[in-house]
Amino acid sequence: NAGVTQTPKFRVLKTGQSMTLLCAQDMNHEYMYWYRQDPGMGLRLIHYSVGEGTTAKGEVPDGYNVSRLKKQNFLLGLESAAPSQTSVYFCASSYHLYEQYFGPGTRLTVT
Amino acid sequence: RKEVEQDPGPFNVPEGATVAFNCTYSNSASQSFFWYRQDCRKEPKLLMSVYSSGNEDGRFTAQLNRASQYISLLIRDSKLSDSATYLCVVNSGGATNKLIFGTGTLLAVQP
Numbered sequence: 001n002a003g004v005t006q007t008p009k010f011r012v013l014k015t016g017q018s019m020t021l022l023c024a025q026d027m028n029h030e031y032m033y034w035y036r037q038d039p040g041m042g043l044r045l046i047h048y049s050v051g052e053g054t055t056a057k058g059e060v061p062d063g064y065n066v067s068r069l070k071k072q073n074f075l076l077g078l079e080s081a082a083p084s085q086t087s088v089y090f091c092a093s094s095y096h097l098y099e100q101y102f103g104p105g106t107r108l109t110v111t
Numbered sequence: 112r113k114e115v116e117q118d119p120g121p122f123n124v125p126e127g128a129t130v131a132f133n134c135t136y137s138n139s140a141s142q143s144f145f146w147y148r149q150d151c152r153k154e155p156k157l158l159m160s161v162y163s164s165g166n167e168d169g170r171f172t173a174q175l176n177r178a179s180q181y182i183s184l185l186i187r188d189s190k191l192s193d194s195a196t197y198l199c200v201v202n203s204g205g206a207t208n209k210l211i212f213g214t215g216t217l218l219a220v221q222p
Contacts, residue, residue: 099145
């Protein structure tokens with residue numbers, strides 16, 4: 001099992017560009033999450049999904065959109081990137097209230 | 112007040128030392144508590160769940176004090192490989208398994 005995978009691993013964007021981060025899990029988990037991690041801020045929840053076709057806002061959703069068209073995939077979109085979105089993005093999945101499994105992260109720099 | 116607070120450290124300890132981390136949380140409705148470990152430039156991974164009665168896993172002991180709303184992690188006989196950031200994590204108390212992460216405590220075990 002690959003667990004949770006994320007693509008791409010690294011990306012540099014210019015302000016105003018758009019991109020999509022892909023998260024895939026092969027554990028048949030219902031719940032999936034997108035976090036960002038910044039120095040001194042800890043992990044903050046951007047959006048999450050409790051099942052295929054459902055999404056909900058987390059703590060810091062502005063500037064991001066998500067989609068969960070298939071149970072195993074959770075996409076995070078940046079429509080118009082800003083320097084404030086420079087961060088490390090982690091995807092995670094879980095089976096309801098049990099531990100969350102994290103992907104390896106995507107390092108995004110917006111110049 | 113942050114929802115989950117930790118001393119950021121760093122804690123610099125010699126091999127073989129015993130070290131303890133504390134964490135406080137603000138939401139009295141929280142039901143699930145965890146310690147995650149995060150190595151430099153890697154994803155967080157579950158170290159152990161924290162139960163009301165306290166629990167031990169080898170050299171690691173976790174305790175929960177609901178009345179005072181704090182969680183502790185004790186590491187005995189520290190190894191070089193224990194060097195990492197330790198994240199205190201608390202469930203938001205809702206039905207959607209949102210986790211609130213502390214900013215982490217950095218441990219550096221010295222030879």
